[in-house]
Amino acid sequence: MLLVLPQLKNKVLVERPNNKLQIYDCVPIEMNDRREVQLSKLLSWLLRHRANKEGLQISNDGYIAVSELLLHHSFRGKYNKSDIIRVVENNSKKRFKLRQNPQNNILEIKANQGHSIDINNTDLIQILEPKYETLVHGTYFKYWPKIKNAGLHHMSRKLIHLSKGILGNSNVISGLRRDVELYVFIDLSAALADGIRFYESENGVVLTEGNVNGYLEPKYFSKVTVVKTGQQIYP
The missing domain is CATH 3.20.170.30 (ADP-ribosylation fold)
Structure with missing residues (x-):
């Protein structure tokens, strides 16, 4: 679950295990509509179709660590954690979901549907x-x-x-x-x-x-x- 906090400027809440919430900084940057669309398409491509072939560790239920994504050559030096949080928050079709991994508390992201790779989507x-x-x-x-x-x-x-x-x-x-x-x-x-x-x-x-x-x-x-x-x- 992702929540925007208007009362806390540049903050978002991400759901953690046991229904706890963690506050993340969402630093304002220059991110125009075109750049946001490009990032959304890149996330869809990797999370739905290419994670395994690109050497990314994807869980059985389709989650990838945000930190690992940002090390991928398509993201490195181009996008940061705030960019990804912002795209999840702003995506009108709600294509993506963020969570705090219940075992290690690492921030992770997944595509809600549209996969061509095999995953066990327990959220369906x-x-x-x-x-x-x-x-x-x-x-x-x-x-x-x-x-x-x-x-x-x-x-x-x-x-x-x-x-x-x-x-x-x-x-x-x-x-x-x-x-x-x-x-x-x-x-x-x-x-x-x-x-x-x-x-x-x-x-x-x-x-x-x-x-x-x-x-x-x-x-x-x-x-x-x-x-x-x-x-x-x-x-």
Whole structure:
């Protein structure tokens, strides 16, 4: 958990073991939007996809020590701990999480979802009943013929990502790219009834591995619409 403390200037709180909180300095620096976006993309790339290949020690549940990240050639001399804390704090999609390691009290960071590397994400909560009326996957016209035939697939990731609403909905924090062209609406009730497992991440993204082949089949599509016009193109 990360909390900003307006009453304590340039301070943030990070959750420690046993629900204790530790205050960290967050020194103000010149960090424009472009630099912040670059750091966010770099964190996503390493935490989701490249940690092992880059020689970083990643825990079974996806955490890497911030101090180790800062020694990586992509970070060294370019970013500091305050930069990383600020990106976690400011990221509108809540892609990352900071924690104090329960064994050694080292500050660590992880990506909330989107991994292509194998991790045991214990923070995911399984969805056991159809409690969301709307579940949407955003995609593009060029992928629609294959999706229409075979269904949604997690591709290089481990799980298919779904949003609890469309772009512009106040309850949508993450799960949809802003430039998607099609909305694929999912019948959660039907999929759950057939034994498809769904989970929810800490930042509100709904995830599923689909069937045994990694597909969420078209029979679970309640409808597909064009984002710009609202035209229904399926079924």
